[in-house]
Structures are given as structure tokens and as C-alpha cells.
Amino acid sequence: xxxxxxxxxxxxxxxxxxxxxxxxxxxxxxxxxxxxxxxxxxxxxxxxxxxxxxxxxxxxxxxxxxxxxxxxxxxxxxxxxxxxxxxxxxxxxxxxxxxxxxxxxxxxxxxxxxxxxxxxxxxxxxxxxxxxxxxxxxxxxxxxxxxxxxxxxxxxxxxxxxxxxxxxxxxxxxxxxxxxxxxxxxxxxxxx
Amino acid sequence: xxxxxxxxxxxxxxxxxxxxxxxxxxxxxxxxxxxxxxxxxxxxxxxxxxxxxxxxxxxxxxxxxxxxxxxxxxxxxxxxxxxxxxxxxxxxxxxxxxxxxxxxxxxxxxxxxxxxxxxxxxxxxxxxxxxxxxxxxxxxxxxxxxxxxxxxxxxxxxxxxxxxxxxxxxxxxxxxxxxxxxxxxxxxx
Numbered sequence: 348x349x350x351x352x353x354x355x356x357x358x359x360x361x362x363x364x365x366x367x368x369x370x371x372x373x374x375x376x377x378x379x380x381x382x383x384x385x386x387x388x389x390x391x392x393x394x395x396x397x398x399x400x401x402x403x404x405x406x407x408x409x410x411x412x413x414x415x416x417x418x419x420x421x422x423x424x425x426x427x428x429x430x431x432x433x434x435x436x437x438x439x440x441x442x443x444x445x446x447x448x449x450x451x452x453x454x455x456x457x458x459x460x461x462x463x464x465x466x467x468x469x470x471x472x473x474x475x476x477x478x479x480x481x482x483x484x485x486x487x488x489x490x491x492x493x494x495x496x497x498x499x500x501x502x503x504x505x506x507x508x509x510x511x512x513x514x515x516x517x518x519x520x521x522x523x524x525x526x527x528x529x530x531x532x533x534x535x536x537x538x539x
Numbered sequence: 540x541x542x543x544x545x546x547x548x549x550x551x552x553x554x555x556x557x558x559x560x561x562x563x564x565x566x567x568x569x570x571x572x573x574x575x576x577x578x579x580x581x582x583x584x585x586x587x588x589x590x591x592x593x594x595x596x597x598x599x600x601x602x603x604x605x606x607x608x609x610x611x612x613x614x615x616x617x618x619x620x621x622x623x624x625x626x627x628x629x630x631x632x633x634x635x636x637x638x639x640x641x642x643x644x645x646x647x648x649x650x651x652x653x654x655x656x657x658x659x660x661x662x663x664x665x666x667x668x669x670x671x672x673x674x675x676x677x678x679x680x681x682x683x684x685x686x687x688x689x690x691x692x693x694x695x696x697x698x699x700x701x702x703x704x705x706x707x708x709x710x711x712x713x714x715x716x717x718x719x720x721x722x723x724x725x726x727x728x
Contacts, residue, residue: 348545357549361556368557369564398645404568407575407644411604412611412698415638415649421604450634450702452608460603462596470597471607475704502597512606514634514702515651 373405382522386430386533387422387511389522411460419448419514420522427533433508435491435501437538441509443484446529448516450474453487453531455499458506465502472499487531509533576602577615577642580696586615587623589719594709608703610712614721615696616664622673623664625697627719629655634702635715639664642694662686663724666693697721 381390381402392398393406393413406413414421426432427439445451454471457463462470477485478497487497489509501507511531518525579601584590591612595605605611616623629635629652637660638649650660663685665673670689677683699719703712 353545353549354552357552358556360549360553362560364553364557365560366564368561369568372561372565373568400565403644404565407568409603410574410576410579410601412576412602412640413604413646415636415646417649417654418636418638418651418700450704452606454606454608456604460605461600462607464597470595473608473704476706510604510606512609514609514636515653 372401373408384422384522384525385527385530386424386426386428387530388424389420389422389525391416391420391519391522393421409460414512414519416519418519419512420516420519422511422513422522422530424509424511424533427535429535431535432506433533434535434538435504435507438488438490438536440486440488440534440536441499441531442486443531444529445474445485445511445531446513446516446518446525448474448513448518450514451516452510452512452514453499454510454512455489455501456508456510458508460508460510463502463505463507465500467493467498467500469498469500470502472497489533575644577640577644577694577696580613580615586617587721587723589614589717589721591713591717594713608709610701610703610709610716611698612713612716612719613696613698614719616690616694616721616723618664618666618669618690618693620723622666622669622724623697624722624724625660625662625664625720626722627660627699628715629658629660630715631658633715636700637662637719638698638700639688639690640696640698641690641692642696643692645691647691647695648688662688664688664690664695664697666690 381388390402393402451474452471455463472487479485485497487499488494489499489501491501589612593599595607634652636649636651638646640646665687667689670687699716701712701715703709
């Protein structure tokens with residue numbers, strides 16, 4: 348094989364592999380600076396000039412407008428507490444505590460970050476509208492079929508993420524300081 | 540043997556090329572992203588106008604990861620026409636926030652209603668050059684108390700968010716967000 352042919356083959360494979368790996372990195376990763384706490388992932392530097400190249404590129408592509416450090420913090424769970432991907436056929440119990448914040452919300456989104464349509468027209472729970480027990484703790488059931496109490500419906504049989512947003516939280520700038528036990532746990536109860 | 544050597548050199552060359560392409564691609568995406576948040580917001584209306592974002596919903600697919608509990612409005616600015624005066628009411632006990640974004644997606648300043656004075660947000664967004672011109676004109680004895688925020692880029696947008704404590708209060712939150720005002724100040728000479 349002559350060197351030119353070899354170089355051309357190598358360049359073609361390299362170009363394809365390089366583009367594919369970039370594309371999948373932007374689709375899958377949550378940035379080099381992401382902080383993982385239990386099932387939750389936070390990217391504190393998102394939207395700041397200090398964000399790493401992966402975080403920046405993925406935000407540019409998605410069109411997301413991240414929360415500023417002074418506004419709050421967004422955490423995303425793609426898995427349950429056992430580290431298994433969230434499954435629309437399963438029932439999850441989310442609770443019982445959330446980190447200190449003036450308000451927080453728990454929402455359910457598809458893989459691109461949009462709410463999923465459901466008959467109950469509910470895609471988010473606010474800290475200010477939750478039913479709580481006498482200890483001030485809460486429990487939100489995430490499932491496809493209707494439940495009494497705090498129920499966050501899974502509208503369609505597709506992969507979904509849970510999004511926890513803390514507004515006016517002392518943890519905004521220091522997500523790494525959040526204790527795992529201070530975040531809501533995501534426990535799988537049963538699956539169909 | 541010869542074939543093995545050929546394949547090995549091709550694999551090595553491909554791996555090096557792939558690595559290089561990967562790094563370059565990741566770094567240039569932000570420079571060429573034509574569909575980032577700023578571009579999407581630009582399509583919604585003119586600069587300096589306050590525009591309400593639709594509530595995050597399954598069929599509102601412009602900006603991902605929006606919070607359905609939080610109403611949002613924004614205005615785009617261009618400081619080449621002079622500094623921008625931003626005002627908005629900030630009623631006590633109701634969460635609202637202002638954040639200042641560059642056209643490239645970075646956030647350079649943010650504050651919540653807790654930092655607002657006398658129930659309102661007020662700030663002047665300026666370029667570095669405009670700030671120097673303003674401070675040069677001021678008397679040193681009476682420094683201005685106004686909040687001046689230096690934008691790293693001449694174009695960008697201001698985002699106002701207002702939290703709704705219950706689904707029925709979303710409309711009221713949207714009214715609060717929509718009270719954001721962005722007015723260009725005449726460039727002083």
C-alpha cells in the first residue's frame with residue numbers, strides 16, 4: 348500500500364471518528380466540571396465564563412438558558428439512587444428532604460429538557476404546594492398511573508429525567524458542599 | 540507482516556486525526572453555534588423590547604430546561620447605541636431575579652429581589668469604555684450609588700424570572716416578569 352493511500356484512509360477514519368465522538372460527547376456528558384451527588388448531577392459553572400469547553404458547547408447547542416449562581420442551582424437526575432437509568436415502566440418515590448432554599452421545584456422532562464405531555468397536565472411540583480407530613484418531610488410518587496397525594500406523572504413511554512431546581516439557595520455556588528442525604532432520594536418501588 | 544504494519548500505521552494515524560478533530564470540534568462549537576439561546580431569542584422580537592417567554596410546556600420547544608413554575612421575560616440589548624437602563628419592580632416576599640447574559644451564553648451578573656433596593660431593580664448596563672466615560676465626568680465627592688454592570692460583549696440579553704407559588708399564580712408571575720424595562724440611554728458626549 349502506498350503512503351498516500353494509507354494517509355487518506357487514516358484521515359477519513361480519523362475525521363469520522365473525531366466528529367462522531369464530539370457529537371456523542373455533547374449529547375451525553377454533562378461537562379467536565381459537573382458535580383455528581385448521589386443520583387443528581389449539577390453543573391455549577393454552566394453559563395459562567397469559567398465553564399469548561401464541553402459544558403459550553405453543550406449549552407450552546409441545546410439553547411438552554413442556565414440559572415446564574417446568584418439565582419439558584421439546577422440538578423438533573425438521569426438515574427435512580429441505585430444508579431440505574433430512570434425507566435418509564437417503573438414507580439419511583441422521591442423524598443423526603445431537599446436542600447435549604449427559598450423555593451425549590453421538582454420537574455420531569457424528556458431527554459431534551461422539555462416537559463412530557465400527560466393527562467393530569469402536571470410536569471412540576473413546587474416546594475410551596477407540596478403535601479407534607481408532620482415532620483415537614485415529603486414524598487413525591489413518580490409513575491405512569493395516577494396516585495393519591497404528590498403525584499408526578501410520567502406521560503409517555505420514553506426515557507425521562509428529573510430536574511431539581513433550588514432558588515435562592517446557599518448551595519448555588521458550592522454544589523459540591525451539598526450532602527448526599529440533604530438531597531431527595533430516588534427509590535424504585537416497583538416495575539411493570 | 541507487511542499488512543499488519545500498514546494497518547497499524549493507519550490505525551495510529553486515524554487515532555491521532557480523530558483526537559485532533561474532536562478537540563477542534565468541541566472548541567469551535569461555541570464560536571459557530573447559530574442556534575444558541577441568543578439566536579433563538581433574537582428571532583422573537585426587536586432589541587430593547589420586553590418579550591415574555593412561553594411557559595415551559597411539552598409544545599413550547601424553543602428553550603429547553605425551562606421551569607414551568609417560573610415565568611420569564613427578556614430583553615436584548617446592543618450597547619453600541621449607548622448604555623442600557625434596566626428597571627423592574629421587585630415586590631418583597633416574591634422571588635424574582637435578574638440575570639445578565641452575553642450574546643455568547645455566559646452570565647456576567649445576577650441578583651434576586653433580596654438584593655433589590657426599595658422594592659425595585661435598577662441597573663445600568665455599560666461597556667468598559669462607557670463606564671470610564673461616566674466615572675470621568677463624576678465628581679469624586681459625590682460618587683453615584685447606582686448599580687453599574689459592565690457587559691463583556693456589546694450585545695447580550697437581560698432575563699427576568701419570577702417564581703409562582705402555585706399553578707394559579709403563574710399569570711401574576713408572568714405579569715411581574717413582563718414589567719422588566721430596558722431603555723437605551725443616549726450616548727453622552
